[in-house]
Amino acid sequence: MIPSVLPTYNRAPFAVDRGEGSWLWMEDGRRFLDLGAGIAVNALGHAHPALVEALTAQAGKLWHVSNLYQIPAQQALADRLVEETFADTVFFTNSGTEACELAVKMARKYWDDKGADRKVILAFEGSFHGRSSAGIAAAGSEKMTAGFGPLLPGFRHLPWGDHDALRAAMAEPDVGAVLIEPVQGEGGIRPLPDQCLKGLRDLCDEHGVLLILDEVQCGVGRTGRLFAHEWAGVTPDIMMVAKGIGGGFPLGAVLATEEAASGMGKGTHGSTYGGNPLACAVGLKVMEIVADDAFLSDVRRKAGTLRQALEGLVASHPDVFEGVRGSGLMLGLKCRVPNTDVLTRAYDEGVLVVPAADNVLRLLPALTISEEEIAEGVARLDRAAGAL
Numbered sequence: 001m002i003p004s005v006l007p008t009y010n011r012a013p014f015a016v017d018r019g020e021g022s023w024l025w026m027e028d029g030r031r032f033l034d035l036g037a038g039i040a041v042n043a044l045g046h047a048h049p050a051l052v053e054a055l056t057a058q059a060g061k062l063w064h065v066s067n068l069y070q071i072p073a074q075q076a077l078a079d080r081l082v083e084e085t086f087a088d089t090v091f092f093t094n095s096g097t098e099a100c101e102l103a104v105k106m107a108r109k110y111w112d113d114k115g116a117d118r119k120v121i122l123a124f125e126g127s128f129h130g131r132s133s134a135g136i137a138a139a140g141s142e143k144m145t146a147g148f149g150p151l152l153p154g155f156r157h158l159p160w161g162d163h164d165a166l167r168a169a170m171a172e173p174d175v176g177a178v179l180i181e182p183v184q185g186e187g188g189i190r191p192l193p194d195q196c197l198k199g200l201r202d203l204c205d206e207h208g209v210l211l212i213l214d215e216v217q218c219g220v221g222r223t224g225r226l227f228a229h230e231w232a233g234v235t236p237d238i239m240m241v242a243k244g245i246g247g248g249f250p251l252g253a254v255l256a257t258e259e260a261a262s263g264m265g266k267g268t269h270g271s272t273y274g275g276n277p278l279a280c281a282v283g284l285k286v287m288e289i290v291a292d293d294a295f296l297s298d299v300r301r302k303a304g305t306l307r308q309a310l311e312g313l314v315a316s317h318p319d320v321f322e323g324v325r326g327s328g329l330m331l332g333l334k335c336r337v338p339n340t341d342v343l344t345r346a347y348d349e350g351v352l353v354v355p356a357a358d359n360v361l362r363l364l365p366a367l368t369i370s371e372e373e374i375a376e377g378v379a380r381l382d383r384a385a386g387a388l
């Protein structure tokens, strides 16, 4: 008999009851150290007091009002995002997937308005942009698309990190945009070297192609800068944000330059819940906390600690792990044994990490994790690897 929850996920054998900071308590009373943070969603950990306060204050005031009206909480977050980034304008969604849908629509409308036949979007093997029709067509991985055809047309896929292939593809006259994650998350924590992102921006400028960055997983402080592209010193035309921006509340956004968004006039897009007051009140508080130099420098320091500890772990268990890769507090442990075997042992030791493609285990802890919790987490992983 089919379970009452549609079984599209491989569920772990425990039920999560509550969370606080980097810790989760199971229904059976066990306490787990959460090094996954809801797959990079709980940027400030679970039940951060400032977020609870912001949410509670907004909940007592206004939960929802149609986007037909002005929403002060939404305006405040949009202003803050514009202030902190390259963007001139923001459209809110409920998720990264919806942000992808809008980014694709925006790029296509841009070229349509110009009367140019440039509807093709270049995307990359191993990438992930959500599981909607545009998302799976953009990701183009067999695992996600099998059985769901015909796919949305107009995407062309390139190998990851192959600059020559990219240069050749960009020169095609029907190409209008490139969609890329600065650090591939689901694909196995594969950062694009800063030089490559710079080179990509140059190629986009050379060919007049729009650069769309998917910072759904790597944005909002995760790499130790507010957004990952800041490391390369370049800016996109369009950026997708979600996960961390809502701190656990469903929130996504598309940020764009005035030029890139120029086709998105009245009636071109909409969302009932996107940018609702509750999500935006939390999002604004997340931004107030994360977009702070001292906070981000602390993230970079802790990222160094975690990386070093993981390199020690790899050295201690060369039969289990091959290496560490990633950026900031977005790190991947490449495994030599099946990553699911390590994951199961990690569960036994009360520590949560997240599987990814390419036989990688992801560590995406709360940005607020302490040095002691990092040491505790790596000690638990050490015991888990030792038990294999």
Ligand code: PLP
Residues within 6 Å of the ligand: 039, 094, 095, 096, 097, 098, 100, 128, 129, 130, 131, 181, 185, 186, 214, 215, 216, 217, 218, 242, 243
């Ligand atoms: N883009 C990236 C890079 C992601 O990692 C994800 C989710 O994992 C998505 C898009 C889809 O976001 P959501 O699950 O919020 O729809």
